[in-house]
Amino acid sequence: MNGWFEWLFVGAVAVGCIYLSILLCDATLQRRRAAREGLLMRRSVSDLVRMMVGEERSIPRLSLDRAVRHRLLLGELIARLTAAVYGCDPFPLAKLLCRSKVDRALLRIAKRTRGLRRACALKLLADLPSFELVVRTVARYRDDASREVRFAVLLVETASDPHRVLQRIADYEEPLSRCEVAELLHLLRRGLLPIAYRPLLESENGNLQRLGVVLVELFAIEEADRLLLPLIASQDRELAAWAFRAYYLLHRPLRRKEVVAYVRQMDRIDRCILMRSLALAGYTESQARWLFGEKLMPRYGALVASFKRSLVCG
Amino acid sequence: MARILIFSTDDLLTELVRSALMGLGAEIRTAADYAAFLRLSGRMVFDLVLVLETAPFWGGRSLFRRLRPRPLLRPEIYVVAWHQADETVLGMLECGVDQYMTFPLNLARLRAKVITALYR
Numbered sequence: 001m002n003g004w005f006e007w008l009f010v011g012a013v014a015v016g017c018i019y020l021s022i023l024l025c026d027a028t029l030q031r032r033r034a035a036r037e038g039l040l041m042r043r044s045v046s047d048l049v050r051m052m053v054g055e056e057r058s059i060p061r062l063s064l065d066r067a068v069r070h071r072l073l074l075g076e077l078i079a080r081l082t083a084a085v086y087g088c089d090p091f092p093l094a095k096l097l098c099r100s101k102v103d104r105a106l107l108r109i110a111k112r113t114r115g116l117r118r119a120c121a122l123k124l125l126a127d128l129p130s131f132e133l134v135v136r137t138v139a140r141y142r143d144d145a146s147r148e149v150r151f152a153v154l155l156v157e158t159a160s161d162p163h164r165v166l167q168r169i170a171d172y173e174e175p176l177s178r179c180e181v182a183e184l185l186h187l188l189r190r191g192l193l194p195i196a197y198r199p200l201l202e203s204e205n206g207n208l209q210r211l212g213v214v215l216v217e218l219f220a221i222e223e224a225d226r227l228l229l230p231l232i233a234s235q236d237r238e239l240a241a242w243a244f245r246a247y248y249l250l251h252r253p254l255r256r257k258e259v260v261a262y263v264r265q266m267d268r269i270d271r272c273i274l275m276r277s278l279a280l281a282g283y284t285e286s287q288a289r290w291l292f293g294e295k296l297m298p299r300y301g302a303l304v305a306s307f308k309r310s311l312v313c314g
Numbered sequence: 315m316a317r318i319l320i321f322s323t324d325d326l327l328t329e330l331v332r333s334a335l336m337g338l339g340a341e342i343r344t345a346a347d348y349a350a351f352l353r354l355s356g357r358m359v360f361d362l363v364l365v366l367e368t369a370p371f372w373g374g375r376s377l378f379r380r381l382r383p384r385p386l387l388r389p390e391i392y393v394v395a396w397h398q399a400d401e402t403v404l405g406m407l408e409c410g411v412d413q414y415m416t417f418p419l420n421l422a423r424l425r426a427k428v429i430t431a432l433y434r
Binding site: 038041042045046049050052053077080081083084085086087088189 | 327333
């Protein structure tokens with residue numbers, strides 16, 4: 001019986017060793033492949049830069065073409081380069097993408113996969129110059145079970161049609177999260193999103209209002225404070241929180257009825273959290289007294305002192 | 315021959331900027347990590363140092379003093395980074411950085427600025 005157990009033990013150890021060796025080999029191969037891909041990508045950059053600045057008219061053969069996943073890598077590389085550069089002619093890159101059939105490869109990945117992998121493929125498509133076929137094909141994922149995929153479809157559609165960006169965002173049914181708005185703001189860098197905040201804040205659509213609030217916060221547009229007040233008073237609690245954050249980061253006066261009403265309906269814990277943010281934003285005790293009352297003021301005073309702000313009483 | 319040093323931990327950005335600055339008649343060196351950056355800047359005298367991130371300057375003016383000791387007027391130090399916040403930009407300029415540019419970058423504009431800095 002003992003001998004039988006010994007054989008079983010030796011067998012288990014052998015299987016474990018083989019399994020670990022396979023894992024080790026796989027990790028080594030992956031590391032080597034990643035290093036090779038990185039090298040090929042770096043070698044291709046100068047060719048792509050020459051195309052972007054118009055020095056190279058023809059489409060050259062890239063070092064990257066030798067990689068196994070060259071279409072995906074080329075897509076990633078062009079997306080990264082176009083994110084880091086502006087003012088270059090996008091036509092040669094679009095021609096290169098078309099020749100290499102990168103969009104088709106990414107659409108195939110999106111078709112084969114699901115969830116986050118599908119969303120990643122679609123987001124990469126959104127970062128590349130888009131073609132009619134792509135927009136038509138990704139439309140089928142609009143009702144996908146994954147939120148990331150649905151949002152990635154929105155990104156592809158907005159990037160492909162700059163004239164209808166706001167319409168597309170307004171039509172998006174779910175309320176946008178902060179991260180999603182940040183991703184949409186990348187369109188701004190590419191010149192695909194208008195910077196006019198007023199129509200956004202004045203619109204009836206929650207997503208457009210969210211976008212407007214983040215724009216105001218990002219560019220510190222102080223004149224927008226009057227437009228933020230109705231949003232602070234809105235029934236949508238998340239939107240109100242966003243608007244209030246933008247409002248106090250602009251360091252606007254707290255003695256407004258919408259602001260006071262908003263803070264009054266907060267519970268004690270939320271008020272304590274808010275105190276920290278207001279102290280960090282540089283509000284004095286006399287400015288904050290309107291919101292917190294005498295009972296909480298010593299706490300606020302301690303916070304202001306702890307932030308070592310040399311504040312002048314307002 | 316003018317000398318340019320480019321430092322970034324992101325290989326692709328380094329290569330992008332290097333490719334954009336080729337053909338200026340300058341010798342371009344690159345450093346992929348902080349130790350190599352310090353080593354190169356200590357060993358050679360550069361006319362322009364391009365740093366593609368803000369992290370090296372988080373320690374205040376120490377790096378600046380090391381790159382450009384007191385009586386020297388060279389190298390010019392340019393920082394190109396993704397940060398757009400006023401505090402970051404002001405912090406960099408207070409550290410002694412000569413130019414702060416943000417990504418996304420216009421390659422033609424960068425090239426023109428570098429030519430001005432090198433052949434002033």
